[in-house]
Amino acid sequence: MSKLKIDTVSRVFPGVRGGAPTRALEPTSIAVEDNDFITILGPSGCGKSTLLRIVAGLDQPTTGNVLLDGQPVREPGPDRGMVFQSYTLFPWLTVRENICFGLREKGVAEKQQAETAARFIEQVGLKGFENHYPKQLSGGMQQRTALARALANDPKILLLDEPFGALDNQTRALMQELLLGIWEKARKTVLFVTHDIDEAIFMANRVLVMTARPGRVKCDIAIDLPHPRHYTVKTTPEFAAYKARLTEEIRVESIRAAQDEH
Amino acid sequence: MFEPLKPVPPGRRTALGILFFVLFLGLWAAVTYGGIVPPLFLADPLKAAQAGISLFTEYGFAGDVGVTIWRVVGGFVIAAVFAVPLGILMGAFKGVEAFFEPFISFARYLPASAFIPLLILWAGVGEAQKLAVILIGSFFQIVLMVAVIVGGSRMDLVEASKTLGAKRSGIVLRVLLPGASPQIAETLRLVLGWAWTYVIVAELIGAQSGIGHMIMDSQRLLDTGQMIFGIVVIGLIGLVSDFLFKQANARLYPWYFLK
Numbered sequence: 001m002s003k004l005k006i007d008t009v010s011r012v013f014p015g016v017r018g019g020a021p022t023r024a025l026e027p028t029s030i031a032v033e034d035n036d037f038i039t040i041l042g043p044s045g046c047g048k049s050t051l052l053r054i055v056a057g058l059d060q061p062t063t064g065n066v067l068l069d070g071q072p073v074r075e076p077g078p079d080r081g082m083v084f085q086s087y088t089l090f091p092w093l094t095v096r097e098n099i100c101f102g103l104r105e106k107g108v109a110e111k112q113q114a115e116t117a118a119r120f121i122e123q124v125g126l127k128g129f130e131n132h133y134p135k136q137l138s139g140g141m142q143q144r145t146a147l148a149r150a151l152a153n154d155p156k157i158l159l160l161d162e163p164f165g166a167l168d169n170q171t172r173a174l175m176q177e178l179l180l181g182i183w184e185k186a187r188k189t190v191l192f193v194t195h196d197i198d199e200a201i202f203m204a205n206r207v208l209v210m211t212a213r214p215g216r217v218k219c220d221i222a223i224d225l226p227h228p229r230h231y232t233v234k235t236t237p238e239f240a241a242y243k244a245r246l247t248e249e250i251r252v253e254s255i256r257a258a259q260d261e262h
Numbered sequence: 263m264f265e266p267l268k269p270v271p272p273g274r275r276t277a278l279g280i281l282f283f284v285l286f287l288g289l290w291a292a293v294t295y296g297g298i299v300p301p302l303f304l305a306d307p308l309k310a311a312q313a314g315i316s317l318f319t320e321y322g323f324a325g326d327v328g329v330t331i332w333r334v335v336g337g338f339v340i341a342a343v344f345a346v347p348l349g350i351l352m353g354a355f356k357g358v359e360a361f362f363e364p365f366i367s368f369a370r371y372l373p374a375s376a377f378i379p380l381l382i383l384w385a386g387v388g389e390a391q392k393l394a395v396i397l398i399g400s401f402f403q404i405v406l407m408v409a410v411i412v413g414g415s416r417m418d419l420v421e422a423s424k425t426l427g428a429k430r431s432g433i434v435l436r437v438l439l440p441g442a443s444p445q446i447a448e449t450l451r452l453v454l455g456w457a458w459t460y461v462i463v464a465e466l467i468g469a470q471s472g473i474g475h476m477i478m479d480s481q482r483l484l485d486t487g488q489m490i491f492g493i494v495v496i497g498l499i500g501l502v503s504d505f506l507f508k509q510a511n512a513r514l515y516p517w518y519f520l521k
Contacts, residue, residue, distance in 0.1 A: 056425055058421050058424065077424075077425075078427030082425040084421075086418055088419055088421075090423075091441070091518075092441065092443075092517050101423070104436075105427045105429075105436075106427055133516075134517075135517065135520040135521075150425075153426060159425075
């Protein structure tokens with residue numbers, strides 16, 4: 001049985017003030033296996049974030065349903081950890097307190113909270129910043145904290161909605177290595193939404209390409225690069241071949257998306 | 263100095279602030295000592311200061327000041343204790359807001375001072391009536407402003423908390439409330455300033471003590487020095503309470519004041 005089953009999920013947003021309804025997502029089915037690292041690649045506005053929000057339970061599908069370990073998803077829950085593109089750390093909590101947020105909601109004993117927090121602070125390289133407030137951190141550090149906050153809950157699946165989208169290129173590359181390193185060790189099941197082709201190939205074992213709006217999965221490409229992956233993999237011929245193929249796939253959609261705007 | 267939005271060095275900032283007080287005092291001295299305004303209408307600065315000293319030494323003015331502070335703080339605290347939770351509930355739950363908001367928006371425009379004759383009828387001229395004036399003046403304002411602050415909470419933080427397992431009470435108590443607290447505290451600071459204007463109005467009518475009562479008494483004796491001193495004291499107390507409130511906020515919510 002698949003870890004996560006997205007079964008003919010579609011989403012139509014009702015029209016605003018008598019306008020035509022927007023078809024954001026065509027009926028989409030995806031099976032995510034345990035330990036999969038899947039990246040969903042698509043042009044902006046293709047409904048990939050909508051799909052992720054439906055999996056998280058933050059949005060309801062118009063048709064179809066989502067099953068996690070066979071159980072239907074109806075509302076958000078700590079079994080699906082999420083990292084957003086925007087900075088969503090609680091500004092009144094320190095790094096450590098942010099990471100402990102989910103554990104506290106769960107009623108975990110304070111001593112155990114502190115131990116878990118220390119472990120993830122170490123993992124994302126934020127030692128020495130435990131007592132900083134989010135405003136005192138760089139964008140990359142904030143997203144590392146957000147990642148640690150989601151991981152501390154020990155979710156069944158990690159949902160990442162362009163988490164590095166607002167970061168500069170160098171920081172973004174380091175964050176990709178960090179996340180990949182964590183995945184290689186912990187083997188979490190990951191669903192990662194991005195519009196960056198390099199990012200999609202580098203981290204994934206499967207890349208799903210989505211079409212322009214209304215979005216649907218256009219192709220499902222297995223990325224057969226060995227682990228552990230070093231950043232130098234990005235300059236290998238194999239990587240370049242994947243990149244050439246995905247560039248073609250995504251380019252057609254980007255052109256369509258751009259034309260639809262007129 | 264007139265570069266838009268350009269910061270001013272702290273030393274010059276203080277100097278400019280003091281300069282205004284000096285100019286104000288200078289103007290006051292000029293019109294009184296220069297004979298432009300007769301002493302009957304406006305006492306000169308020295309007379310006002312002397313009147314102030316005699317108020318404290320001969321007429322027990324400290325007692326009046328104490329009574330007025332007690333009334334302001336008492337009425338304000340009672341208002342805040344009920345208004346803040348109601349405002350939070352209204353901000354968090356749209357149904358609660360729909361129920362209360364129209365009435366409170368209406369009640370907010372009822373001038374507290376207009377209730378004084380009615381309140382005297384109901385509660386007499388004792389302390390209950392003074393507190394009630396401040397309560398009416400502060401309560402509705404606090405409710406509405408707190409509701410707007412909480413209602414404007416960041417949706418992305420609420421969603422993040424849901425994906426971390428927060429349920430209804432967790433969202434209200436550990437996301438909406440801490441996020442809105444610094445602004446709620448700022449609102450309370452603002453409304454406390456308004457409470458001072460209500461208390462003086464309440465004390466002008468049917469009071470036996472308080473700063474407002476002293477000002478009213480001085481008018482009967484045409485003692486503009488005492489009246490001016492009374493007004494200045496109100497301003498000074500307002501300044502001090504505002505300063506203390508700001509300090510407390512900065513200490514309670516360090517994260518909010520980070521640059």
